[in-house]
Amino acid sequence: MSKRIAHIISEGPTEGRGIPATAISPGFETGFVQSVAAPFPGDPVNLLLTEISTVEAAMRAQQEGYDGVLIGALADYGLAAARAAVDIPVVGCGQASLLTAAGLSERYSIVTIWPETQSFLYDRLLSENHAGDQCVSVRYVTSAAEQATLAEENNFYTEMRAGKQHMIERILQGIEAAVAEDGAQAVILGCNCMTPVAPILAERASVPVVDPSATGYRFLEMLVGLGLKHAKDPALPPVSERASVFSALVKAASIELVDIEDCAVCVLSDDGTASCDIPETETITAS
Template sequence: MQIFVYNPNSSAPMTDLIARSARAAAGGNATIMAGGAFAPVPPSIEGHHDAAMAIPAMLDALRRAEAAGAQAHVIACFDDPGLAAAREVVAGPVIGIAQAAMQVATMLASRFSIVTTLPRSVPIIEDLALHYGMSHALQNVRAVDLPVLALDADPDHAHALLRREILAARNQDAAEAVILGCAGMSDMCKTLSAETGIAVIDGVHAGVRLAVALAGGGYQTAKTGAYGWPRDKSQDQHSASPLREVAQ
């Protein structure tokens, strides 16, 4: 079984981190095909404009991954950029890590909070929770006020800020689980859960495990309605945008 895990931004260190986290999540149950974008795609996705800039390259990468044998796909950005469009252009299941993490959280706890990077991400995540029908369980979206790329630049500082907000979510929000609201936080998940005594959920891990389950069950995206393709795909002309592939 092959699962394609795609980092929509052009940060090579983050693509490498996501690939490591995805392979750890898959264990021996699937082969992870990991990739990420190149410039001019932004090096981080921190708002609607960045997400829009990243989507065309992402759709092209998913098409090519499926042609190479990928049976399911994970979009490793917590904004879930272009998720509906991605489900249109490939047959296999496409998992957004925000949706995956929220669904896992509601199966483990009755209420959860999310800790993300910048304050500007808060309303975007709140809108996603509303769209996914999760607002009833979402207690709070907390921001550590760090840019995405600062997670890699100063991981110790980022870890300390995340730990503080996770404890606040537990003690002030009455959250029973906390979701890490950025793929760049995935390598801190286990340590933060052990340090805070609360279930901490990483969307990359959740997304990969759900992708493995869906692909293993032989499920594919429905093409008779919203995710159907209204014309012959061969008529579309797509630029072959470069893909940063991460070695096995």
């Protein structure tokens, strides 16, 4: 019987948002578990809501019989709380990527498609992980003004996901600037949304390029395959007794948010497709 990995993502269409098929080993399968009422974490308040939603999704994944949980975001929303809430391994793509880059090199950088307005997420990730000490820079290849164009049919984000040459070159310039100017010996892609272009960047970059989606997933496969779990306080219950509370919280929040808020990043088109949901990478999922 295959081991089942829960891939936690935000609500919306799932096409093009999974783990690259080449990263999934025989004997494993992935399934989406969507977080409910998780706004884009553009500030600390919305970040807190997103983390509550992610923890609830991890609890739901365990109830549904998954063998491990992958938080599908470099910012590792709710990672510590999710690990405390369930009795199966939980891996954040951010932490796994930092550990991998730190193992590959003495100095690494993060190069992200997002503007510097999102710097607080990267600052937190680096400060909360010892491997963050080896990060020499975070390079942002777009501006806040460009982020405001996401409602347009064609924008920097959709063009990056589609592998447009000018966006590939722009990201590569950021990578090579991190190498030449910051002394980086490896680079982490700063968003799981960059997975579709990761193979192209890895082939052309002068240093190793860490794709957080594939790296986080493989890290979790290793833990599940070895039968390892995260250490816990022996005085605490192995599974949180607050699952029903978290479920009630996110259900109430989803009712409140549904008609009053659009995502600050992933803009919906007239047919309901989000700008982040362009299918550009093959996935294997289990229902």
